[in-house]
Amino acid sequence: MRKLFMGRVKGFRRALPLMIILVVFVGLLPSMASAADRGAWAPNVSYAVNDTVTYGGNTYKDIQAHTSLIGWEPPIVPALWQLVPGGGGSDTQAPSAPSNLQATGTTTSSITLAWNASSDNVGVTGYDVYRGSTLVGNVLGSTLSYTNTGLNANTTYMYQVKAKDAAGNVSAYSNQVSATTDVVIGVDTQAPTVPTNVTVSEITTSSVSLSWTASTDNVGVTGYNVYKGTTLAQVVTGTTVTVTGLAVSTPYSFTIVATDAVGNVSPASVAVTATTHTAGSGQLPKHILTGYWHNFINGSSNLKVSDIPSQYDIIVLSFADMDLTKPGGVTFNIDSSLSAALGGYTNANLISDIQAKRAQGKKVILSIGGEMGNVNLGSASPNVSNFVTSMSGLITQYGLDGIDIDLESGMNVANLTSAVRQVQQQFGSGFILTMAPQTIDMQYQTSSYIQLYNNLKDITTVVNVQYYNSGCMLGRDGQCYSQGTINFLTALSDLTLQWIAPSQLGLGVPAVSSAAGGGYIAPSVVNNALNCLATGSGCGSYKPVAKYPDIRGAMTWSINWDKTSNYNFANTVKPILVTLP
Structure with missing residues (x-):
């Protein structure tokens, strides 16, 4: 505003010689020579030469006939107004507050207000209208009404008014009044349907x-x-x-x-x-397929990591061995007999294959334990430190994504928790942690595996329960279910899901009947169990207490055994994992 006013002042100064001539000429006209006291200055008023007005407590004399505009206030345009010395400046009294403010009319988009006039020792020059605390309009002189437009239909608004005088004194607020705009006839009152x-x-x-x-x-x-x-x-x-x-x-x-x-x-x-998902989930799909790869010969097929089919999302190298020279430490190498059977498959070849799989978005991790394996973490020192150092070294050497816990002969939960967390902290949020407890380990909430999961669940990717080599086990309903059936998978998973989040539970099963001593179940029935748990459909006689659409997936022992059936397990189970909700 300051820039706009100055522009107008400069315009008057450039025309000053002409204005002087006009003032002199006008001064010669008798009909326009007499002065008049016009009261308080106001915009949009025609003023004659020698008219006097008051503004800001001072008196000014018109020196050029004109019609006033906002921005041409007397102090701002000396080309129009001349200050009269001693002509005022003593008005400090504010007008009285407007009274009896009321709404006199409403439409769907406007509210009309009216009020009683204020009084002032000199004279009221106008009124400011407020909606809430926001100034929305003003009226001049003796006008005692205002219409506020552009409002929303069927909406309540609150108003107040203040009076002001020529000296800039402002009254207190009037009484408050609220008014509601009209409802639009035929307005839409029907809600959308439920998503x-x-x-x-x-x-x-x-x-x-x-x-x-x-x-x-x-x-x-x-x-x-x-x-x-x-x-x-x-x-x-x-x-x-x-x-x-x-x-x-x-x-x-x-x-x-x-x-x-x-x-x-x-x-x-x-x-x-x-x-x-947990911090160790990486960029894995919602539902994943996990498989173990042997670094030894055991009667199944021998294969290089590069030959593992793309259906497997997590590849678990099995197994790391206990380092007998360093309590708590672990080692890992390709067994010499396997290396020979694969035509000289070396650690360097394995490392290259691992990186190629990771480049395809697969996760490759190293398992500790197995049926006969173990790790010596019975003591905290130096065992935990040896484990952390050796395992971190192997992860770095082979370019791995994490570790798998498959300890089937007991564990020291506190020391293992400390060791795993220290390893994870070295590799960050992309670290993958999986567990493979036996069925018996999930039968009661105080088991070592449940304790370990509770300690590490914030970094656990999946717990793949080994639903085989188990005999008859109790489901959530307290009934005993035989292994190798859909009810065994669903009833025992339902039991485990009391303690493990659905997004962290996988069903572990043998790839072929030769892969385990008992508990083999056809891949198509594994699909039925996954569908039952995720959607509540395709169940056997056992019905889970809830649907678990976040069920994490399936695991098999092993990829090597799956190869003996031309990867029937992976080719059957992976497609349903993609279609689960």
Whole structure:
């Protein structure tokens, strides 16, 4: 505003000689020579030469006939007004507050107000109208009404008014008055339909992606409110969303509400739940297939890591051996007999193959334990330190993504927890940690494996329970189920899911009957069990207590054994993992 006013002043100064001539000429006209006291200065008023006005407590005399405009106030344009010395400056009294403010009329988009006049020792020059605390308009002189336009229909607004005088004194607020605009006749009052088929499409360590079937509306759906529990998480216009900023390994519930242009909202959709992945999930799919690769000969097929089919998402090298020279330490190499059987397959060849698999997005990790294997972590020092040093060295040497815990002969939970966490901290959030407890280890909540999982669940990618070599085991309903059946897989998984998050549980089964002493189940039945757990469909006589759409996947012992059936297990199970919700 300062720049605009100065521009106008400069314009008057450039025309000053002409103005002097006009003033002299006008001064010669008798009909315009007499002076008049015009009271307080106001815009849009025609002033004659020698008229006097008051402004800001001072008196000014007009020296050029003109019609006043906002921005031509007397102190600003000396080419129009001349200060009269001693002509005022003593008015410090504010007008009285306007009274009896009331709403005298409403439409769907406007409210008309009226009030009683204020009084002042000199004279009221106008009124300022406030909506709430915001100045929305002003009126001049003796006008005692104002219409506020551009409002929303069926909405309540609050108003107050202040009076002001020529000296700039301002009154207190008038009384407050509220008024509501009219309702639009025929307004849309019909809410959209409920969004349906809400599905979790992707999960990461910090986000959940959702999709749903669009709602319908008599006029049109304009958007969807996405709720995380009872909190509004996001507003979108389409039928997909990714909710970010979530905590790792944490369950969340989501609902969707449709909205239309006038604010009608649908009922909430059916809630869906999802558990974010742990820090060790990397870029793995939601549902994964894990397989073990042998670094030794055991009667199955021998194969190089480069020959492993792409269906396997996690490849577990088995097994690291106990270092007898360093308590707690581990070693790993290709067995000489396997190397010879593969035509001289060396550690260097293995390292090259591992990196090629990782370049394809696969994760390759090293397992400790096995049926006969173990690691000496019975003492904290120096055993834990030896484990951390040796295991970290192997991960670096072979370019691995993490480790697998397959200790079947007991463990020191506290020392193993400390050792694994120290290794993970060296490699960061991409570290993969898997576990392969036997079925018996999941029969009771106080087992060593459950304790280990509770200690490390924030960095655990998947717990693949070995559902074989087990005989008859108890399901969640307390009934004993025989291995090698769909009920065995679903009832025992339902039991385990009391303690392990669905997004961290996998079904471990033999690839072929020769791979285990008992518990083989056809890959097609494994698919039925996965579908039963995820969707509640295709179950046997046992019905899980809930649906687990986040079930992590399946594991097999082993990839080498799977090769003996031309990878029937991988070719059968991987396709259903892709289609699970």
